[in-house]
Amino acid sequence: MTNILTATDLSKSFGKKEALKNISLEIPRGKIIGLLGPNGSGKTTFIKLVTGLLVPSAGEIKVNDLDPGVETKKIVSYLPERTYLNSWMKIDDILSFFEDFYPDFNRIKAQNMMQDLELNSNDRLKTLSKGNKEKVQLILVMSRDADLYLLDEPIGGVDPAARDYILNTIITNYQENASVIISTHLIADIEQVLDEVVFISKGQVALTASVDEIREEHHQSVDGLFREVFKC
Amino acid sequence: MKWNIDSDRPIYKQLIEQIEYRIVSGLYKPGDKLSSVRELAMDAGVNPNTMQKALAELERSGLVFTVRTSGRYITKEIKVIEEVKKTIAFDEIERFFEKMQSLGYTKREIISLIETDKERGQENDKHPNSN
Missing domain, CATH: 1.10.287 (Helix Hairpins)
Structure with a gap:
């Protein structure tokens, strides 16, 4: 089976600033990958290149062997770092919106998760707390039956109990033909659900390894290694 | 018994130890059927591939065996x-x-x-x- 994601010598500049430099990565199917790096290291830029929201300055990026575009958007489920939903909408409206928009959206699954997290489908988005808004958005993204999930800082604003629920959702949703890329700096919370990690530093890949390889070779957790590598 | 993954050692090794502990302490009895990889992974809050690796290792050491199409069991050999x-x-x-x-x-x-x-x-x- 082809890799769900391949980046070859991928670079992206904004004016004179090089946000990503010569990134080469292969992400197979069936993996949960952590994209880890300090603030401003290029995590979000990389994810936006995968979604097609940005175009590369050099090099190429392929999703399921295709250039990012209409076809890849059908199989990529993306959680942006910022919300794009209309705040006047009710949760129920948004569910209908997603159902219209994405053929792979599973409304029942979304409703069940909303119920588990005690989100009321008649509530308007603007009445929800920041954390609850994040939960709604994550549920929408995880309720698609996609091949690639891109989660940009998915757990930052939610409480620890909801965090556990969300991580469990990711594990439960795990499919052998789908992969999940999670960008975050809350490493300690997520490292046990990851297969592999990619450390990004100043726009370059500093390290790719499996979580247990890191623990075996460095005798410390990924979180510990991260703190050491990126010590300020 | 709660899963407890907290040290810096490889996660699959910690899973092996904790499943072993469940078996020798009698929480999992000889011949018992184990839950599916996904259920165990969810329960422990770990990556399913990591749980899979731990179970494969336990199988190699003889504590667990697989019956094709029906699942994994705890060994009956005391x-x-x-x-x-x-x-x-x-x-x-x-x-x-x-x-x-x-x-x-x-x-x-x-x-x-x-x-x-x-x-x-x-x-x-x-x-x-x-x-």
């Missing part, structure tokens, strides 16, 4: 379980001795301390209300 139990016990004893020796006790002193503690324990058993 001898295998007893062996693992002994290994765990010796590891624990070794760790205990290391700790006591780092406190400055000799092996002989440690053993006599254990005897004293045992007697104290028996006293307490006789008079459960006294301190």
